[in-house]
Amino acid sequence: MSHDASPALFELRSVTKTFGATRALDSVNLELHAGEVHVLAGGNGAGKSTLIKILSGAISDYQGELCARGLPLRFADPGAARRHGVLTIHQELSLVPTLSITDNVLLAQGGRGWSFVSRRRASQQAAQACLGVGLDVSAETLVEALSISDRQLVEIARALHMGGARLVIFDEPTSALSDVESRRLLDRVEQLRASGCAVVYITHRMHEIRRLADRITVLRDGQVVLTRTRDELDDGELVRAMLGHDPSDQVRSGPAHVGRPRLTVRELPLGDGRVSFELHEGEILGLAGLMGSFAAALLLELFGAGAAARAERVQLEGRPFAPRSPGEALAHGVALLASDRSESVIASLSVLANATLSSLRAYTRLGFVSGARERADVQLHGARIALGAPSLAADAGTLSGGNQQKLALVRCLLTRPRVLLLDDPTRGVDVGARAEVHERVRELAQQGASVLLFSSDLDELCELCDRVLCLRRGSVVFESRRGDFDRERLLRALLGTSA
Amino acid sequence: MTTLRWRAARLLEHSAARALVPLLCVLLLGALFHADGAFFDWQAHRSMLREISVVGILACGMTLVIVTAGIDLSVGSLVGLCAVCVALFTMPLGLPDGVGVLAVLALGAAAGATCGALVAYPRLQPFIVTLAMMVFARGLAKWLAGGQKVTRSFRGPDGDFVTVPSPRLFEAIDTRVLGDNVSVVTLIFLGCAFGCWLVLSRMRIGRYLYAVGGNFEAARLSGVPVRSTLVFAYALCGLLAAVAGICQAAQETHGDPETGMGYELDAIAMVVLGGTSLAGGRGGVGLTLIGALTLGYLQKTLSLNAYSTEARLMLTGAILIAAVLFQRRLARRAA
Numbered sequence: 001m002s003h004d005a006s007p008a009l010f011e012l013r014s015v016t017k018t019f020g021a022t023r024a025l026d027s028v029n030l031e032l033h034a035g036e037v038h039v040l041a042g043g044n045g046a047g048k049s050t051l052i053k054i055l056s057g058a059i060s061d062y063q064g065e066l067c068a069r070g071l072p073l074r075f076a077d078p079g080a081a082r083r084h085g086v087l088t089i090h091q092e093l094s095l096v097p098t099l100s101i102t103d104n105v106l107l108a109q110g111g112r113g114w115s116f117v118s119r120r121r122a123s124q125q126a127a128q129a130c131l132g133v134g135l136d137v138s139a140e141t142l143v144e145a146l147s148i149s150d151r152q153l154v155e156i157a158r159a160l161h162m163g164g165a166r167l168v169i170f171d172e173p174t175s176a177l178s179d180v181e182s183r184r185l186l187d188r189v190e191q192l193r194a195s196g197c198a199v200v201y202i203t204h205r206m207h208e209i210r211r212l213a214d215r216i217t218v219l220r221d222g223q224v225v226l227t228r229t230r231d232e233l234d235d236g237e238l239v240r241a242m243l244g245h246d247p248s249d250q251v252r253s254g255p256a257h258v259g260r261p262r263l264t265v266r267e268l269p270l271g272d273g274r275v276s277f278e279l280h281e282g283e284i285l286g287l288a289g290l291m292g293s294f295a296a297a298l299l300l301e302l303f304g305a306g307a308a309a310r311a312e313r314v315q316l317e318g319r320p321f322a323p324r325s326p327g328e329a330l331a332h333g334v335a336l337l338a339s340d341r342s343e344s345v346i347a348s349l350s351v352l353a354n355a356t357l358s359s360l361r362a363y364t365r366l367g368f369v370s371g372a373r374e375r376a377d378v379q380l381h382g383a384r385i386a387l388g389a390p391s392l393a394a395d396a397g398t399l400s401g402g403n404q405q406k407l408a409l410v411r412c413l414l415t416r417p418r419v420l421l422l423d424d425p426t427r428g429v430d431v432g433a434r435a436e437v438h439e440r441v442r443e444l445a446q447q448g449a450s451v452l453l454f455s456s457d458l459d460e461l462c463e464l465c466d467r468v469l470c471l472r473r474g475s476v477v478f479e480s481r482r483g484d485f486d487r488e489r490l491l492r493a494l495l496g497t498s499a
Numbered sequence: 500m501t502t503l504r505w506r507a508a509r510l511l512e513h514s515a516a517r518a519l520v521p522l523l524c525v526l527l528l529g530a531l532f533h534a535d536g537a538f539f540d541w542q543a544h545r546s547m548l549r550e551i552s553v554v555g556i557l558a559c560g561m562t563l564v565i566v567t568a569g570i571d572l573s574v575g576s577l578v579g580l581c582a583v584c585v586a587l588f589t590m591p592l593g594l595p596d597g598v599g600v601l602a603v604l605a606l607g608a609a610a611g612a613t614c615g616a617l618v619a620y621p622r623l624q625p626f627i628v629t630l631a632m633m634v635f636a637r638g639l640a641k642w643l644a645g646g647q648k649v650t651r652s653f654r655g656p657d658g659d660f661v662t663v664p665s666p667r668l669f670e671a672i673d674t675r676v677l678g679d680n681v682s683v684v685t686l687i688f689l690g691c692a693f694g695c696w697l698v699l700s701r702m703r704i705g706r707y708l709y710a711v712g713g714n715f716e717a718a719r720l721s722g723v724p725v726r727s728t729l730v731f732a733y734a735l736c737g738l739l740a741a742v743a744g745i746c747q748a749a750q751e752t753h754g755d756p757e758t759g760m761g762y763e764l765d766a767i768a769m770v771v772l773g774g775t776s777l778a779g780g781r782g783g784v785g786l787t788l789i790g791a792l793t794l795g796y797l798q799k800t801l802s803l804n805a806y807s808t809e810a811r812l813m814l815t816g817a818i819l820i821a822a823v824l825f826q827r828r829l830a831r832r833a834a
């Protein structure tokens with residue numbers, strides 16, 4: 001290969017990193033070249049995030065060495081990595097929510113604590129950076145007022161804005177973005193490559209790998225399974241390398257039987273519009289929408305976590321349903337899986353306590369928790385969904401991103417919901433786990449539960465749903481039954497290019 | 500050698516093991532500077548336990564509040580208020596001991612619940628709410644006591660001074676049992692610690708306390724009754740402050756409106772020395788117990804060696820920081 005003549009831009013040589021008894025990385029070798037997009041693939045907990053934390057200076061105690069242009073070095077902290085031109089967009093966002101976009105951009109630039117900044121210039125620059133990634137909001141907006149996908153864009157804008165980049169690392173940047181939004185991001189990545197940067201890109205989405213990758217490295221259990229160029233590797237081989245076995249996702253064959261209406265929503269005010277729909281027993285109803293479609297807000301509203309309770313507008317099994325708190329919704333058998341892990345998993349709590357947090361009443365007698373029964377149930381549900389946790393007593397914060405998402409799902413399932421509200425349930429979940437999550441959801445519907453699924457992944461909607469509603473600005477603009485819709489139709493409906 | 504280091508690292512993954520390191524260091528200091536063997540006398544340990552008991556009771560309640568990512572600055576003042584009230588109820592008012600105790604416990608819990616409600620519903624910051632309660636309760640105590648200590652000699656309704664016998668309750672608390680080996684206050688402290696341990700690690704509400712402290716929003720979305728959980732934490736903390744106040748009055752045999760000044764800071768120090776983080780969501784009463792012993796032995800060793808109060812305060816401050824820094828390093832190493 002042509003690269004072999006010059007030393008790689010960055011290179012990892014037999015890097016090993018252990019957390020307690022967990023070997024997150026096991027003598028990993030990796031070469032990153034300028035002008036090349038290097039995709040890191042692998043299941044949840046394979047060690048991808050750990051690897052990039054080493055590259056970006058977030059972890060500095062590891063064995064093995066990191067070389068830049070053949071010279072060994074070690075980043076003591078993220079600032080050092082930044083000075084060497086390594087910019088990182090982490091999986092779990094690292095913005096300060098109480099500050100404005102401008103301030104967050106300034107923060108990342110570092111600089112000296114005592115130097116003065118021209119507020120106006122900084123604000124203009126931040127606005128420009130945002131436009132560059134297609135985010136059209138005032139740079140003085142507080143980050144906490146933004147949706148998750150907007151925050152993701154801010155994070156990306158701020159990394160790209162810093163300039164002087166030699167290596168840009170993306171850790172699952174599109175997992176919260178819809179197809180349309182992620183296209184803009186992929187364009188940016190291609191621009192970066194054309195400008196001669198090295199790019200490390202982590203994703204679980206096959207079509208992104210297909211579009212972007214020049215070279216692919218697959219990790220499994222902390223070890224490199226293979227490194228190939230894109231042309232040398234087909235999709236089937238790639239999935240097998242990630243999972244270590246063949247995947248088993250099937251397309252839903254259609255509802256076993258769709259029963260009576262369970263949840264009726266009539267003229268519910270939402271954003272600029274109103275929505276009406278019925279959700280039946282045993283049905284999986286999909287919601288598609290871009291940013292600002294208020295689909296996620298709808299789920300929160302139904303879960304009693306929205307802005308206001310609205311009696312009469314919503315009926316659950318014929319009776320008015322206006323929960324004032326999530327606790328009340330759960331008591332009526334309505335459960336929500338939040339999309340943002342920081343709003344679903346409690347990092348300082350054990351895996352066990354996280355799993356049963358919503359259903360703790362069932363395990364309590366006279367206020368005391370029965371540990372044995374609890375443990376048995378969590379073990380059972382965890383095993384069915386292949387939850388990768390070192391032990392039930394481990395802090396949930398030490399699980400990999402995808403496993404945290406699975407943990408949140410286990411928590412929902414343990415409440416035995418009659419209505420399950422899913423907000424992007426497979427965000428950041430690997431292909432194997434995605435199939436397992438889908439399997440659980442189908443099984444639940446088979447048993448008569450009603451599922452309302454919002455997903456930023458159109459393929460997921462196509463695979464799972466009996467019916468799909470497309471939302472735009474709080475109104476239903478398109479409705480279709482299984483068999484009548486596919487990815488293309490949904491996309492056109494969302495963009496408003498179809499009748 | 501490497502397996503030994505590995506074993507040590509595994510051991511230090513437990514927060515209790517990390518908390519024990521400063522305690523062992525302090526014990527070692529005590530054994531080295533034993534003040535002519537005074538440190539090896541059971542009496543020194545007995546009195547140390549007695550001395551930390553009242554603040555220890557506060558620290559148990561404080562642990563619950565700190566686990567919810569809060570803080571309670573009012574407990575010191577509540578000790579003063581409750582000491583005055585129990586003295587008032589049992590001596591000048593002449594209520595039966597049982598009634599007096601129940602009334603004071605209710606008062607403490609109500610004061611705590613008020614703080615909790617202000618933290619939970621308008622979402623005021625715990626620091627501010629409990630700071631206000633600290634000032635208010637101290638004022639109330641002074642007002643109720645008329646600016647003096649409430650003793651068993653007081654001016655009766657007809658204007659003459661009367662003296663009543665000390666209530667039986669006070670004697671019962673201020674004695675030693677188990678063959679004169681353990682003070683009753685120490686037993687009360689251990690009982691409170693056990694109660695809080697049950698709440699935190701065995702009960703549903705305990706899970707909720709950790710959940711609320713770990714991530715308020717996630718706890719709310721998981722259906723945790725976040726607000727009543729917060730009220731519970733502060734109410735229980737207030738209740739334990741009342742217990743501490745009763746013990747304090749019994750030991751002093753009067754109700755001093757100035758008593759308990761600064762106890763909240765000692766209680767927080769015990770919690771933090773145990774390794775419970777002020778960020779919330781982690782920690783436990785077992786750790787606080789270790790922290791209480793660490794602080795107690797430190798002060799005992801200093802006083803046995805006849806350090807002046809000034810030197811003791813300065814050394815305690817310095818050693819506190821050293822111990823917390825040290826534990827954090829250990830935690831990093833284990834991670």
Ligand SMILES: Nc1ncnc2c1ncn2[C@@H]1O[C@H](COP(=O)(O)OP(=O)(O)OP(=O)(O)O)[C@@H](O)[C@H]1O
Binds near residue numbers: 398399
């Ligand atoms: N701080 C930590 N403490 C203990 N274990 C950790 C810690 N961080 C990561 N791990 C463990 O290291 C392994 C690799 O985690 P990592 O986050 O790198 O996975 P990943 O490949 O990024 O997965 P995902 O696709 O789910 O994001 C996992 O088993 C995880 O539980």
Ligand SMILES: [Mg+2]
Binds near residue numbers: 400
């Ligand atoms: Mg990851």
